[in-house]
Amino acid sequence: MSRQSVELKTNDQIILMRDAGLATAAALREVRKAIRPGISTLELDAIAESTIIAKGGHSNFKLVAGYRHTICASINDEVVHGIPSADRILKAGDIVSIDCGAEIGEWNGDSAITVIVPNEDGSQVDSDLVRARQTLSDVTEQSLWAGIAALAKAEYLNEVGMAIEEYIYSQGRYGILEEYVGHGIGRSMHEDPAVYNFAVREKGFKVQPGLCVAIEPMVVAGSHRTKILKDGWTVSTKDASDASHWEHSIAVHDKGIWVLTAEDGGAAKLAPLGVKPVPLS
Incomplete structure (x- = not known):
């Protein structure tokens, strides 16, 4: 990956990106609060849309052709x-x-969470399945934070994927998607460089101030092989195993790192990993 294909951001630009990150975080927070049995995913979509608009932004997903x-x-x-x-x-x-x-102004935020729908309606549920799904989500989320912690200390970007893979495989027999990976973020939602969720031979882009990336492990309970459904968008596991997806947008700056899509900059989750994020004022 050449330096020329990656736009490094200034501290002032990273501060502007924070607005888009916080709007994204607010939308996910409100969607999480609304998740319950009986709600449709279209209703959740409307909640996210209204939250982003209230924050002065608009959906960058709608800027993707055909979505x-x-x-x-x-x-x-x-x-x-x-x-x-x-x-x-x-x-x-x-x-x-x-x-x-x-997207707010010309800057973007991108984030993802996984939630187990709570049993609020007295439905009969398979408790073992629910526990397995919660564990899958927890492993995926913690692998994300392991990757972010690695970014804080890394010399090269692909050290992030090594840390994510190492954590996931230490927790059990899970699959990591290979066709879908993280990415740079800034004036566009998807920019160079690629951010792998697994170890690769190349070192990757040199980690330096101004690097802004979205790290997003996608982990499955079975095989990593996937298929695209008839709608042309949805990616599903071929073996019908459960899946989890967690994501944050992170900025590397001249004083450290800051998780742009976490309200506390990632402080609470990174503290146990020995990393202290540094805000830009």
């Missing part, structure tokens, strides 16, 4: 890019990943 929604909502064996629909009704015990992004 008309603010979030992607992927349920159970769907990994990423699930399209919101009035017909997609959440049930107790479902595992649902919500991916969302906001």
Whole structure:
């Protein structure tokens, strides 16, 4: 990856990116609060849309050619890019990943969470399945933070993927998607460089101030092999195993790192890993 293909941001630009990151975080926070049995993924989409607009931004997902929604909502064996629909009704015990992004000014934020739908309606649920799904989500989320912690100390970007892979495989027999990876972020939601969630032979881009990336491990309970459904968007596991997706946008600056899509900059989650994020004022 050449330096010329990666736009390094100034500290002032990173501060502007923070607005888009916080709008993205707010949208996901409100969607998380609304997740319950009986709600449709289209209703969740509307919540995210209204939250981003209230923050002075707009959906950057709608800027992707052919996509008309603010979030992607992927349920159970769907990994990423699930399209919101009035017909997609959440049930107790479902595992649902919500991916969302906001643009404010010319700057972008991108983040994703995974939630287990709570059993609020008294439905009969398989408790073992729910526990396995929660563990899958927890492993995926913690692998994200392991990758972010690695970024704080890395010389080269592909050290992030090594840390993510090492953590995931230390937790059990999980699969890591290979066709879909993280990316740079800034004036566009998707920029160079690629951010792998697994170890590769190349060192990758040199980590330096101004590097802004979205790290997003996508982990499955079975095989990593996937298929695209008939809608042309939704990515599902071929073996119907459950999936989880977590993501944050992170800036490297001249004083350290800052998680742009976390309200505390990542302080709470990074503290146990020995990393202290540094805000830019």
